[in-house]
Amino acid sequence: MHLSSRLLFAATSTIACIASAAALNITIEQNVPFAPAKLPAPYAASQCDEIVELFGRLGRTTVWNLVEKVHVEGDTFEPEGIVRIGDDRYFVSAGEYTTPTVKYGNNTIINGTDRTAGSGFAHIIVFDGKGKRIADATLTERGAIEYHNGGIDYDGEFIWATIAQYRPNATATLMRIDPRTLEPTVILHVADHEGGVVHDMRTNKFVMLNWGSRNATTWNSHHKPAPYPSFTTFPDKTRNPSYYVDYQDCKFLGHPKAFNYRGTMICSGVASLSPTVAIGGVALVDMDTMIPVAEVPITMTSDLGVPVTQNPMDVTIVDGRLRFYFMPDQHNSTLYVYEAEPNSPFEYGGGVH
Template sequence: MPETTCNTSESLAPTPLPAPHAASDGEQIIELFQTLSRSTVWEKIASIPFEGDTFEPEGMVRLGDDRYIISCGDYTERTKKYMNGEIIDGTDRTAGQGFAHLMVYNGEGERIADTVITKEGEREYHNGGIDYDGQFIWGTVGQYRPNSTAYVYRTDPTTLETVKIIQHADHLGGIVCNTWDNTITALNWGGRHATTWDLDDAKASGDVKPTSTVRNPSHFVDYQDCKWLGYSKLYEGKSVMLCSGVATVGGYNLGGLALVDVATMTPLAEVPIALESSLGVRLTQNPMDVSVEDGKLRFYWMPDQHTSTLYIYEAQP
């Protein structure tokens, strides 16, 4: 079991667990996404301060209005760039130190639990984006530097018990779980490549080889947190994920959302997001989830480090 601190006797997750996007509102999200543009009017529904130090939030899974699971990175020693742009063992910076956390909050922003899923001294401590398949939370923990190592894990949201599933010889960040094909796809540093594994192979062997690795042809934004939406009728049966992210372009921090073909990483639809937190951080920086409320797309973002607020915005017709 992980080291878990609980601040209440409340359950960690609702019973029964909700259906994932692919089995509930995935196609509706895809259809409503087609209405988004640079001129979309966004209405703020709520801004909810989250209790305690949230470190660097990386991913979010919303299990209904009253439960949010957040993946976070706690950095006790910052990485440092090598001098003169030197590359050592394929990477450009020191390993640093820290811990990967999973935190549970209720709809009022009260912290229900804080779980540390790594051990002191481990080089892999950077928690990435997370996804939910209706039974498990799926995430990645990697070194906090490119061209390094990482692993895929799954967590039972009712207990926060975490199991390492796949080891990989590169950094991993965002992740989605395709429950229909029983595959996992994870993105490397900056979302430049997507690697897919067959989970049936993971059960049969400790040395799991990827079934594919594809290059991301889009340089719009670096995907931070993604959610699998299922196979879309609108996109002729393609496996589609929704991704949120940022990119610094000419000194400007650009935010954006994209529907992406998981198999090829080809963007199917993209929209820039200019919204900022009260601290001036682009809302699409890291954690994201989505729902459909009264026929409107509602997004959940938590961009700020340490002192974090959950921002809920709805796209107006």
């Protein structure tokens, strides 16, 4: 192993009889632990009922206060998901695109998709609370066609990710990542683009969201996956009935009392209504039906003019206030931390009066 101001190493990992396609190459910027020695519980799932209660007070008149703005070091490529592990670590999933996809043109569809595969690298990048870069792990080989590391979830032990081709109706790989070592482990292969995953820790069910979050695919870890690279088949696929926004990053929230203890996730996303109009939003979503049980618009934009809900999102409660973490911009990214003002005007309802 070669030591310099940066520490580089490569490794592969396997689990049981599943062959791993993941290649781990880590650039270390700070000689500090990647994650706390004792991994904390995920913020969203450990504050489930409180988050649901505070979310129920949100509306179009909610005042959002920017409590912190942290510029993060280095190229973040296209950040897709974020999890906050402890008070001083942010793990960001990202896709680096070395060969761009190209539309076939004339509405041509080949093998179910509308563009070439392109190529690139899937990343997981670790920052401290001040935005200083700790490590950058590439999880795929050079030239891989699955390189889009989408929205991620953290369950108190592992980070869960889907690394997909960057085109609809393609393929993806469900992985778990050890936050202490950044080692990826392949779990199963999917015959669709999957842009994010949520782990229900109570039922051990995984919900994966495809291109535009139009469909949700469910897999239970009690069921044996097909040996990689064969595709695992799924008995459950649920159509997303909401077209308000396309979910970009989701977190398992829990089984809240307010929703009859049904599995629920919190998701953020955007929708492009025209070349010049984009809207953002955050929703609480029933994991079985994909029906949003509560949703609110988010109108804030980054300093570069991007809706803050464009990609990564995490959530917690601090001093009784609902706090969101957003990182919307590509390459040159800033972490925007917003809190909902508890004394916002009461939401009477919509319409023009």
